[in-house]
Amino acid sequence: MPEIWLRYGTTDIPLDIRFENLNKNIGPTSAHLPDEQVRDKLQGIPLKENCLLVVLSSSALTRRVLSWIIDSATNKRITGFNIVTLPKLKDFIDIRNEKYASAILNANDLLSLNETMTKFQGTFFLSHSTYDPIFGFEGTPTHLLRNFNKEMMSEAIRLRSGDLPTPGIISEPYSLALSVCKNIDATSIEIVGNSNNLIDMYCSSIEESFKNAASTLKENSIIEPHRVKSEIISPGCDPIHHFTLTESLNCLWNCVNILSENGSAILLSEARGGLGCEALEMCVQGRPPVPLSAESEKFIEGQEHLIFLEAMREKYDIGVISTIPQHYLKTKLGLETFDGLKQVMAKLLSKYGKNHKVTLISEGRSTLTRLDPGLKREFNYPS
Secondary structure (H helix, E strand, C coil): CCCCECCCCCEEEEEECCHHHHEEEEEECCCCHHHHHHHHHHHHHCCCCEEEECCCCCCCHHHHHHHHHHHHHCCCCCCCEEEEEEHHHHCCCCCCCCCCEECCCCCCCCHHHHHHHHCEEEEEEEEEEEEEEECCCCCCHHHHHHHHHHHHHHHHHHHHCCCCCCCCCCCCCCCCHHHHCCCCCCEEEEEEECCCCCCCCEEEEEHHHHHHHHHHHCCCCCCCCCEEEEEEEECCCCCCHCHHHHHHHHHHHHHHHHHEEEEEEEEECCCCCCCCHHHHCCCCCCCCCCCCCCCCCCCCCHHHHHHHHHHCCCCHHHHHHHHCHHHHHHHCCEEECCCCHHHHHHHHHHHCCCCCCEEEEEHHHHHCCCCCCCCCCCCCCCC
């Protein structure tokens, strides 16, 4: 029996599974940027006096790169360097340091953000690029829309190609995000990687950095030759991806593209921070948001997850291991709940037979599984 551990929150939990029941364990890529190239890229960031660094992500990799940037600024003997982050990230990334000023960004829309930026000689955005179920990819443009332009977020939801998530797909919402940011005078630092490795880093205009990061992410997607009947998905080693159900759902959307019809996907989501978005909160309180159909309707944070869950439940069995009360998960969100991995395995083998093979995904947030383009698709996922 293989010894397999999957991350759940801040701990690893064992999975007792026989060799004959393991299809494969899909993990993150081992590719990484050599130290010499990391130094060269850091040296190439055009830091200068009286500049602003806006931190838009809170992953462990973001924290590492931020510390390198601070060291680089120190080595260049820059004194006027200001670091800010979003209010919602303040508990997850500590931007305080002994050398430079740090604060929580006080801006609610693009206009107030621009007013803040004009106080400095230059602005840099720092983002951890990954996959997004609406825009295809996540980075500086999508962070700016989600946090500072709710009106355009409503438009992005309406422009989606359907009610299934489309991570890793360049589509109309992706183009919309780029168009909204084209007049923002700033430099974007986009980092690509997983919990363990920095794969690459791009520093250029917002558009160019985002496009380069998206290209690298697409190149690192996992191509599967066949659909699978079941998946057990862990968000990965970074606790931030386990902290809320909303964050963990992004890992689910990255991996369901290879699932067979009537297949089962089980998500590990400790969710110490609860549901994580307004739309899910409204749903469990019995106030489901009205679907976005009219131009005047306001975007509700996380509404896309309700859209995806409704569509997915018609095709798959979606289950979860979580600390969120089962009543909310079952009754309000329509998710099957499990007490642990032992119960999950018993259910899968009972449903599919004792010789069934389970696919494991150990780093769901940074893994995009895609079906071999030569295989006929059962559903209308964009290619």
